[in-house]
Amino acid sequence: MEFLALLLIVLVVVMLQNWVFQCWGLRSLDYSCTLSTDEATQYDDIELVETITNRKWLPAPWLKSEITTSVGLDFAGAQSVLTDKSRFVPSFFMVRSYQTVKRVWNVHCAARGEMEIQKIVLVSTDLFGNVTLSRPVEVSANVLVLPKPFVLEEVFLSPKNLSGDIIVRKHLLEDPFFFSGVREYTGREPINQIHWNASVKEQELMVYQHDSTSTQTLTVILNMQSQARDFADRPHLLEACIRTSASVIENTWAEQIPVRLMSNGNISKEALKTHQGLISTQSWGKEHILELFRLLAKLKYGFTDPFDEYLYDISASVTSSDIVIVTAYLTQAVCDFAREKQIFGVRVKIFILGRISEQEIPEDCDIYCFRENYNLQTETKEEKIS
Amino acid sequence: MKKSLPQFLKLLSILGFGLLLYPLFFLSIFLFGEINLTHSLYALVWGLILVFLGFGTSAAVNKLNLKGVFKNLSAIVLGVSSAALTVFLFGGYGFVTAILVGMIGAAVFWVSCRLYYREYADILPTMMILAFACINLAAIVVLYSIKEVPDHALDLLAPCFLAVLFIYALVRNQANIDQMMQRRRHNLEHLPKKIRYYNSILLIVLSVVILLLFLFRDSIAGAVSWLGKELLRLLLMIAGGIMRLVSMLFPQQTFEGTITGGELGFAGEEGASGPSFPVELIAVLCIVLILFFFRKAIAEKIRLLFQKIKQLLSKTLTLRKAEHKSEYYEDYVHTLTQEERKQLQEKNDTGNGIRKWRKAYRQYQKTALPSERLTKGYQLFVSWLSLKGVDTLPGDTTWEILQKGKGICPYVEGEDLTKVYNLFLYRGDEVASEKIALLDSFLKELSVSLK
Numbered sequence: 148m149e150f151l152a153l154l155l156i157v158l159v160v161v162m163l164q165n166w167v168f169q170c171w172g173l174r175s176l177d178y179s180c181t182l183s184t185d186e187a188t189q190y191d192d193i194e195l196v197e198t199i200t201n202r203k204w205l206p207a208p209w210l211k212s213e214i215t216t217s218v219g220l221d222f223a224g225a226q227s228v229l230t231d232k233s234r235f236v237p238s239f240f241m242v243r244s245y246q247t248v249k250r251v252w253n254v255h256c257a258a259r260g261e262m263e264i265q266k267i268v269l270v271s272t273d274l275f276g277n278v279t280l281s282r283p284v285e286v287s288a289n290v291l292v293l294p295k296p297f298v299l300e301e302v303f304l305s306p307k308n309l310s311g312d313i314i315v316r317k318h319l320l321e322d323p324f325f326f327s328g329v330r331e332y333t334g335r336e337p338i339n340q341i342h343w344n345a346s347v348k349e350q351e352l353m354v355y356q357h358d359s360t361s362t363q364t365l366t367v368i369l370n371m372q373s374q375a376r377d378f379a380d381r382p383h384l385l386e387a388c389i390r391t392s393a394s395v396i397e398n399t400w401a402e403q404i405p406v407r408l409m410s411n412g413n414i415s416k417e418a419l420k421t422h423q424g425l426i427s428t429q430s431w432g433k434e435h436i437l438e439l440f441r442l443l444a445k446l447k448y449g450f451t452d453p454f455d456e457y458l459y460d461i462s463a464s465v466t467s468s469d470i471v472i473v474t475a476y477l478t479q480a481v482c483d484f485a486r487e488k489q490i491f492g493v494r495v496k497i498f499i500l501g502r503i504s505e506q507e508i509p510e511d512c513d514i515y516c517f518r519e520n521y522n523l524q525t526e527t528k529e530e531k532i533s
Numbered sequence: 534m535k536k537s538l539p540q541f542l543k544l545l546s547i548l549g550f551g552l553l554l555y556p557l558f559f560l561s562i563f564l565f566g567e568i569n570l571t572h573s574l575y576a577l578v579w580g581l582i583l584v585f586l587g588f589g590t591s592a593a594v595n596k597l598n599l600k601g602v603f604k605n606l607s608a609i610v611l612g613v614s615s616a617a618l619t620v621f622l623f624g625g626y627g628f629v630t631a632i633l634v635g636m637i638g639a640a641v642f643w644v645s646c647r648l649y650y651r652e653y654a655d656i657l658p659t660m661m662i663l664a665f666a667c668i669n670l671a672a673i674v675v676l677y678s679i680k681e682v683p684d685h686a687l688d689l690l691a692p693c694f695l696a697v698l699f700i701y702a703l704v705r706n707q708a709n710i711d712q713m714m715q716r717r718r719h720n721l722e723h724l725p726k727k728i729r730y731y732n733s734i735l736l737i738v739l740s741v742v743i744l745l746l747f748l749f750r751d752s753i754a755g756a757v758s759w760l761g762k763e764l765l766r767l768l769l770m771i772a773g774g775i776m777r778l779v780s781m782l783f784p785q786q787t788f789e790g791t792i793t794g795g796e797l798g799f800a801g802e803e804g805a806s807g808p809s810f811p812v813e814l815i816a817v818l819c820i821v822l823i824l825f826f827f828r829k830a831i832a833e834k835i836r837l838l839f840q841k842i843k844q845l846l847s848k849t850l851t852l853r854k855a856e857h858k859s860e861y862y863e864d865y866v867h868t869l870t871q872e873e874r875k876q877l878q879e880k881n882d883t884g885n886g887i888r889k890w891r892k893a894y895r896q897y898q899k900t901a902l903p904s905e906r907l908t909k910g911y912q913l914f915v916s917w918l919s920l921k922g923v924d925t926l927p928g929d930t931t932w933e934i935l936q937k938g939k940g941i942c943p944y945v946e947g948e949d950l951t952k953v954y955n956l957f958l959y960r961g962d963e964v965a966s967e968k969i970a971l972l973d974s975f976l977k978e979l980s981v982s983l984k
Contacts, residue, residue, distance in 0.1 A: 149691040149750075150669055156746045157698055160739065177877070200869070202877050208732045209710060213717075223861045226723045237719050238862075241728040245874060249865040274736055275702065276709030 161275070167205060168273035172280045175202040176242075178212065180267055182254070182288045186441075189259045189295035189390075195222060195252040195288075201242040207271055210240040212284070215266040219258035219292060233265060259294040259389065259444050293440040294386075296394035303391075303498060303515040327358040364405045364429060364467035367392050370454040370474035371412030371446065373501075380448045384475040387500045387517065389443050391473045395498070396439050405431045406439065407467065411457040414445035422451045424461070455480035462487070469494045475501040477514070485512050538729070539653050542704055546656035547648060549700035551584035552577070553657075553665045554641055555693045556672040561633040562626055563676055572626070573689055576634070579622065583615055583638050587645025595649070612642045654708030657701050669694055695747065699740050706736050725859070763814035833871070886920050887983050894980055903964040904957065910972045911954045914947055917979045931955055950975055 176199065183194035197214075201207055214236045218229060223236040242248050256262070267284040297303075329345045332352035345353035369392045373381035392408065399406045407429035413419050425446070427439055452460070455478055462484060470493055472481060477499050485495040489511070497514045508514050558576035590611050594604050619638035623631045648656050669690060676687075710729060714721050746753065824831065869877070890913065897909045911931075918938045919925060925934050931951045938945050949971055956962040 149687070150673060150694065152750045152754075153691045153695055153698075153747055154666060156743055156750070160743050160746070164739065175881070200877065202869075202874065202881065206731075206735065208735050209713065209728060211713070225720065226861060228718075237717065237723070239724050239728060241725065241731045243731075243868070245869045247867045247869060249867070250862050251865070252862045270713075272709060272713055274709070274732065274739065275705050276712060279713075 161277075164273060164275075165277045168271075168278045169280070171203060171205045172207070172271045172273065172278065173269060173282050176200070176207065176210075176269070176271075177202065178267070178269055178284050180212075180214065180264055180284070180286050180288055182264070182290045184290060186291050186293065187256050188293045189256055191256050191292075193254050193256060193290065195220070195254045195264075197238060197250040197252070198247065199240055199242050199250075200247045201244060204244045206244050206246075207240065207242040208274060209272050210242060211270040212238045212240070213266075213268045213270065214238060214264060216264050217260070217262040219256065219260055220262045220290070221255040221257040222252045256290070256292040259292045259386070261445055262290045262292055264288040291441060291444050293437075293444045294389045294393040296397045297390050299391070299394050299398070299515075302394075302518060323357060325358055326355055328356040329353045330356045362405075363402075363469060364407070365395075365399055365469045365471065366407045366409060366429075366465050366467040367395050368458070368461070368465070368470065368472045369408065369410040369412065369443075369446075370457075370472070371410055371448070371450040372454045373475045375476045375478055381475070382448060384500050385448060388473050388475055388498075389446060391498050391500065392471075393440060393443055395471045395473070396436055396443075399431065400433060400436050403431045404469075405429050405467075406435070408439050408442060409461060409465070410446065411450045411452055411454055412446050412448075413451060414442060414447060416447055416449070419447065419449045419451055424451045424457060429467075454478070458484045467493070470496070472497045474499060477503055477507060482509050482512055538707070542707055543653040543656065545700050546653050546704050547584055547588050547645065548581070549657050549697045549704070550645070550648065550661075551581040551641075552693045552697045552700075553661070554580045554584070554637070556665070556669045556690065557637050558634060559690070560672045560675065561637060562623070562630055564679065565627050565630040565633070570688060576623075577689065577693070579619065579638070580641060583619070583641045584645045586611070586615060587642040588649050590642075591646045591649030608643065608646050612639050612646070615639060615642045653704060654711065657697075657704055659705075662697070662701055665697075666694070691747075695744070698743075702736055702740065703733065706732050723859075725864075760814070760817070763817075767814060883920065886916075890916055890920060890983065891980070894976065897976070903966065903969050906969055907954060907957055907964045907972065910976055911950060913976055914950055914979065917983070918942070918945075920983070931958075946975070 178200075179198045181196050181198075183196065187193050195214075195216075197212060199207075199210070199212075216234050216236065218232060218234050220234065222234075223238075226236060228235040236252075238250060238252075240248055240250070264286045267286050268281055269284055270279065270281045272279045329342045330353065332341065332346075332354050336354045340354045342353045342355050369388060371385060371388070373379075373384045373388075396406055396408065408425065408427040410425040413423060413425050418425075425442065427442055428435075451457070454474060458480055465488070470485075470488055472485070472495065474481060474497065477497065481497065485497060488495050495513060497512060498517075499514060500517045502519070503516055508516070555573075555577050558580050559573045562572050562576050590608060594607055599607060616635045616639035620631045620635035623634040626634075673687065673690070707729065710724065710732065711721065714724055893909070893913055893916065897906065897913055900906045900909055915925060915934060918934065918941075921938075921942050923934075923938050923941050925937060929937070931954060935947050935951050938947060949968075953962075953964065953968045953972070957964055
């Protein structure tokens, strides 16, 4: 009888345990997952915070949250499993009754872009593995990782920029509000241009000397096509292009130069399909630069039109005093575009991120080449071993 | 996971396996010899020695890296030797017993040799436990059917099986954790150590519950049977009362049969004297009801008591346990205070309210009849206000409800709805489709505001 009683008790207790975990295993269990910030710069460290609150007497002896995030959010090291688009991180908990567990993961923003926590599934089990429960959790945690600008001097070299700048006359008409000095009256100037004080001093009629001026504005044209003929994306080149654009844009902040970003890429896949390039507003200041950084962060791989065609299309609409072209390769069309603009007094600089030989670089273009010994990962110049 | 834990669990499983074999030894001795508890204990110890001998032999063979013939030969020689030794040791119980125990001994030795190569989770499979539970039962049945068994002779059977069950539960629990990890190919090193520890604690609690139930089984059975009897008495008393009432109401009718306790299974005296008032049962019911209604307060008091004891024992211990660091993350553990629990409960109630509101809103969207739609729509508006914390009373008029709502949510625009509802309710106006469209958009806004 003892033995039968024992069997009965064990059977009842195990069944009761199964039933209790089946009914209340994942009930009254609050789970949330947040990111410490909604905006960060590439290579920054942020925090991912998981919070589990158990609002009942029954403890959760084994609880797992399976976090699926963007690959660009680097955390959990060897504990994570990677696919080409996602990172799976299992997180194991043990939550006692009426207890809150807050887990803070250190997350490294390894790449720029719109990063998100895509999916979370909670998995729980009883003491003997008879009951396995799972529940998807709704999460809306996103972080926009802005591209980190390069230090241009370290990353680029300009083999053709030895003679310095040349002065060009850009406009036929002088600026009546800009005074560069005084000169003698020639008889053709109107009376209101006479500088009376200088005339008295010099004892002859002197007039205001005007000069031609123009407002300095910058247009950054970013090429999202990584190779001239092959249409396959080469992400490391495109990322370098984006970071270079970010550097150029950031440099305008010190002098408050109005800047505009144009690209044959776009922030949505739909726009890429409909051949809509990216054109930002032209403005200056920190807020505007931040907006441009956000656009750069959201840029998707792919392009609306081949860059040569794109340049031809936008040629007329680019009216700024300075143009910076950031591209992975150099073609004849790019050089022609630069030359055409230079004729009208526009300063054009071309940043090339791909490999280019000395012979390919034209004499009459202001070209900056990527240092081959520059390591993008460590952001240092590597010494070449010859 | 360190290697020591699987090794420990493996040894524990082997011990469990050894204890499982007890009925076989016990049966082979008792069937052909004298029934004695000391003899069975002797058999149990010898069985365990053989199990560990087999296990140790495999371990030694493995360590010495013996292969092929040598490996098998050593196992055969040692197995035969142990069988011979068993026959020699148990020769005093009779020839048949000695041969039987010797054969079982050799089998145990060789099985233990093989078990060494298994994972700890596979040494005690569920089917083996069930099979040996059946063997236990069969042993009891066989023994009772053949011989007269003294009461103390089977004293070890249940405790042995209970110990096996505890070992099995622990191994199964740890194996379950491993399986949950390996199912998704997670590295066991990434599992926080406290999970295994805490699982073991919970398992011990569960085992203690089983042990208590087992130890107090007679008292529990007595209590259950007493409760059943008392309930039956109560039923009889109610039936008797009803009969008396019926006989008072209809005096001309006579009832030939009367219900007695004896008819329902009670022995003569109680049945003859009739059911007395079950004071004990009422008292127990009262206690149960009090416990049920004041369960939260009682539980809270007990929790506070435990908390105080815990604080007294060690404050630093709690703090040390509160934080856990890993290579990749940091854990902050906090036990919810009573206030925090209340806040969470309120929040949860609101969450449930929102879910209910959404469900009602979906039902509203399916309603076709304009008048019904308007009524449901207005109800939704009122419940939305209560979700926002507006305290409405049953006596409030529609305008008063709106005013109260405006007091807490000034942005709410319920004038149109209230007006239309008033006209419909008090004047019986027909509800135009334009008004319904207006109501739809208004409720949609309310729905969005709940997100």
